Every structure is written in structure tokens, then in C-alpha cells.
Amino acid sequence: MSEQMTQEQLEAVMGLIINAGNAKSDAMEAIQAAKKGDFQAAEEKLKTAEQGLVEAHHAQTGLLTAEASGNPMNVTLLAVHSQDHLMTAITFNDLAKEVVEVYQRLAE
Template structure:
């Protein structure tokens, strides 16, 4: 495995992990009825998720152009982090909405 491939994997894991962590912080802010901070943290979470998704999209583009990507446990792990972050972020958005309704 070359360094460039490892950097791609770590980029997905790092950005997906950041997105999930920021979404969790947003949820904690919403629990305290600090919806301005929750919105700010979710915006940051979205940015991190976009960065992880961009890395993945680059890989998909290369694959479509015939440049095969090596699939190994590290890549599976990175994809798992990305999908978990996406799912968690979707759930947190719904929970923040519920906290806002409850606060009114």
C-alpha cells in the first residue's frame, strides 16, 4: 500500500470522524436549548462530511475512468466510518428538530 492510498483512507476516516464528533457536540448543545450553537456545529459537521465525501467521489471518478482502487480492510474501515457519520448526522438533525419543538 502506497502513501497516497493511505492518505486517502486516513482523509476519509479523519473527516468522517470529525463530522460525527461535531454532530454529537451539536446534539449536546440542542439538549441545552442552545440552538444557535447547535446550528453552527452542524454546519461544521456538514463541511467535514463534505470533505470526506469529496475524497470518496474522487476515488469513484478514478474507478469509472478505469483506474482500479485497491480494496482492503483499511478501505472498508474508512467507508464504514463515512456511512456511520452520514447516518449519525441524519439522526442528530431529526433530534435537534425535536428539541426545538419541545423548547417552544
């Protein structure tokens, strides 16, 4: 498969996309819960988002480890897309934490 990803690489890339996407969705739900004043739900969603990011990082680490071991992956649009999802989710999650905190302060 010189021009394509292996099945293992494809699974890792899809894991990145799915877990990062779920994390971003959970972070958005945390903001919506905080907006309604439900700070317990917001904190739970932020924790779930963080778990999704950890899972995405595991997938990314697997790809990086394979490359460091001499088994590089061909860069495909799907691989780039997965990295974009991860970085966007990380940034969005960081921002969501701040927004939830602002809503908490406003509620006090």
C-alpha cells in the same frame, strides 16, 4: 504496490476517516448543545458536521474517479473502515438534525 494502497489512495482513505469522524463528533456536539437549549451552537455544529461530510465525499469521489479511470484500488480493511466511517457519519448527522429539531420543539 499490487498488494497495498498507493500513497495517494492512503491519503484519500485517511481523509475519509478523519473528516467523517470529525463530522460525527460535531453532530454529537450539536445534540448536546440542543439538549442544553443552546440552539445557535447546535446549528453551528450541524453546519460544521455538514462541511466535514462534504470533505469526506471529496476524498471518496477521488477514489471513485480513479477507479472509473482504470486505476482500481485494492480493497483493504482500512478502505472498508473508511467507508464504514463515512456511512455511519452520514446516518448519525441525519439523525442529529432530527434530534436537534425535537429539542427545539420541546423548548417552545
